[in-house]
Structures are given as structure tokens and as C-alpha cells.
Amino acid sequence: MNTSTQQTTNTQQFYNDVMAGLQASPKYMQSKYFYDTAGDKLFQDIMNCEEYYPTNCEMEIFAEQTEGLANAILVGGDGFDLIELGAGDATKSSHLLKHLLNKKVDFTYLPIDISGHVIDYLNSTLPVTLPGLQINGLNGDYFDMLKEAAKRSNRRKVVLFLGSNVGNMPVSAAEKFCKELRNHLSPGDMALLGIDLKKNPKTILAAYNDKAGITKRFNLNLLERINRELNADFNLSQFDHYPTYDPETGSCKSYLVSLVDQSVIINGAEPIHFLKNEHIFMEISQKYTIEQTDDLAKTSGFRTDGHFYDKKQWFLDVVWIAV
Ligand code: AVJ
Numbered sequence: 001m002n003t004s005t006q007q008t009t010n011t012q013q014f015y016n017d018v019m020a021g022l023q024a025s026p027k028y029m030q031s032k033y034f035y036d037t038a039g040d041k042l043f044q045d046i047m048n049c050e051e052y053y054p055t056n057c058e059m060e061i062f063a064e065q066t067e068g069l070a071n072a073i074l075v076g077g078d079g080f081d082l083i084e085l086g087a088g089d090a091t092k093s094s095h096l097l098k099h100l101l102n103k104k105v106d107f108t109y110l111p112i113d114i115s116g117h118v119i120d121y122l123n124s125t126l127p128v129t130l131p132g133l134q135i136n137g138l139n140g141d142y143f144d145m146l147k148e149a150a151k152r153s154n155r156r157k158v159v160l161f162l163g164s165n166v167g168n169m170p171v172s173a174a175e176k177f178c179k180e181l182r183n184h185l186s187p188g189d190m191a192l193l194g195i196d197l198k199k200n201p202k203t204i205l206a207a208y209n210d211k212a213g214i215t216k217r218f219n220l221n222l223l224e225r226i227n228r229e230l231n232a233d234f235n236l237s238q239f240d241h242y243p244t245y246d247p248e249t250g251s252c253k254s255y256l257v258s259l260v261d262q263s264v265i266i267n268g269a270e271p272i273h274f275l276k277n278e279h280i281f282m283e284i285s286q287k288y289t290i291e292q293t294d295d296l297a298k299t300s301g302f303r304t305d306g307h308f309y310d311k312k313q314w315f316l317d318v319v320w321i322a323v
Helices: 003-022 037-048 054-064 064-073 093-101 118-128 142-152 169-183 202-205 214-230 290-299
Strands: 080-085 107-113 154-163 190-196 239-246 253-257 263-264 272-274 279-286 301-309 315-322
Touching: 003 214, 037 214, 037 315, 054 064, 054 093, 054 190, 054 315, 064 190, 064 301, 064 315, 080 093, 080 142, 093 107, 093 118, 107 118, 107 142, 142 154, 154 301, 169 290, 202 239, 214 239, 214 253, 214 279, 290 301, 290 315
Parallel strands: 080 107, 080 154, 154 190
Antiparallel strands: 190 315, 239 253, 253 279, 263 272, 301 315
């Protein structure tokens, strides 16, 4: 597919998904659409804000327990493919890559990302910052690219899925995701997942309700993106951000609430009506107990081989072995 055809398909898909979500009751949006250029920047700002702890916690684990992590994935032996789902700028995994290179471990790094820009960036910068790194970035859908990786090499696979991205799914969908991940692997292959843990509810809520209002802007940016890319007329000042955390279920959820009775027209289609106080569900960031992550491993066909925590025990990186 050439770039402009791809763009048309993407815009059509974006439009279809937005319309399906806003014509549903209750209304919802898909959080994967947060990440346009402005959204990427806002997420960077979230990661740098005082209240948002997950990135710092996982960074601490990768920076200070590099050797432990490396040893955990090396028990399966030398000569493997290290695959990272949603690699982003690979800051955390770079600690691990550097350590493996210093130890002269034989491995290839295969970052997978839905953003072609991310893959181009990693393919060109990492071999410079990490001399000797064998890198083979794959641009596309996670599971399509996992298949592609399996086609290219039959070496042992270690899959990284960091940043609590698995939390962006409700528990049942996370289970389905981990089962599908397992189906793309062979016995003995490994997964290293970053998972945010249940903790003081106030700490969690604050991370999604920062005082500077960056998370609010991050959510409103999706309405702005719809205005921009789908020719819509959302009035951003007529929506407020409402984050919640339920300690019973561990579900942290974000909503946008319509402050007035209003209609929005998207690309000339039938107006979408919002009642005063009607909400749009925007995103889930699921939090787990340690036991729940062990259960998730078991039900999806893995056995837990290691737990790595930050000092506060707020975040957990698990090492799972496919059985
Ligand atoms: C990138 C999905 C891990 O859920 O914590 C941060 C996204 N949303 N603040 C998360 C997010 C609002 C983040 N993940």
C-alpha cells in the first residue's frame, strides 16, 4: 500500500470507530486514538509530571535491576530474538540491550510499533547509541508482526510488553491478549510484562488527575483530533475530564462529561447529540494485585518465573515462561 492509500484507510477506520463509539449507548472512544503527534507530546508531558509514577517506577527497575532481568531472560539460553511490543523510544529497554551487548550475548532486537515513524527512528538511532546492536524494527500490528518475526527466524523468543500497556484493556481482554500472545510463541519462549499494581487509591487517582491538567488536555486532544482529521465541530470548553479509580475492581477509568445539552456534527453526518452530564468513556488503566498477575500467567499458558519491583513496590515487571 502506498502512503496516501494507507492514510485514506486509516482515516476511514478512524471515522468508523469514532462514529460507532459515539452512536453507542453509553458513548465511548478507543484510547489507541489518543496518540497523534499532539497526543504523543502530551503523553510525554504526563510521564514527566509529578503525579504520574508508573514510568519512573519501571525505569528504576530497568536501570537498577538490569542484571537480574538479563539473567532471568538468559536462563533460556543464548541466541534469541528480543521482541518489544510498542517500543516507543525504547528508553527502558535500552538498559537491558546495553547490558546484553556488554556481556556479548547473541541476540537480535526486534521492536514492533504501529507507528512507522517510531520504527524508522529506532532503526536509525539505536545502532549509533548501542554499537553492535543487531536491530530489525517491524512496523505494523503486534500479532501480524509477531508472525512475521517467527517466519524470519526460529530462534527462541523473548517478548517485552512494558509500560503497563496491558492495563489499557479490561481484565477479560487482557486475558484474551495474553492467550493470543502465548499462541504466537513456543514452549520455553518468554514474556516480560510491565504491570501497574494496586496501591493507595489516592496515589492512583492523582496520577490520572494531575494538578496541571495535562491528563485533561490529553483526553480533550482526542476531540480536537476528531475536529482536525474528521472535520467535526466539538467545542472543547463544553466538556470536562472525569477520572475515577475503584479500589475494589482496580479499574482506573477516564471519562469526558458534556457540560451542556449539545450536538456535534462529524463530517456532515447526522448530528451526534449529548445530553447535559452525559459521559463518554475514554480509557481504562487496570491495576492488578501480584496474585492476579500470577493467575493471568496461568490462564494464558505461562508460568511465572520472576517478579521485579521498584523500591516502593508500586510497579511489577513479570517474567513468564510459555509452557
Ligand atoms: C500508556 C496506557 C500505560 O494507562 O497509564 C496515562 C496512558 N493515560 N495517563 C496509562 C495514560 C492517562 C497510560 N498507558
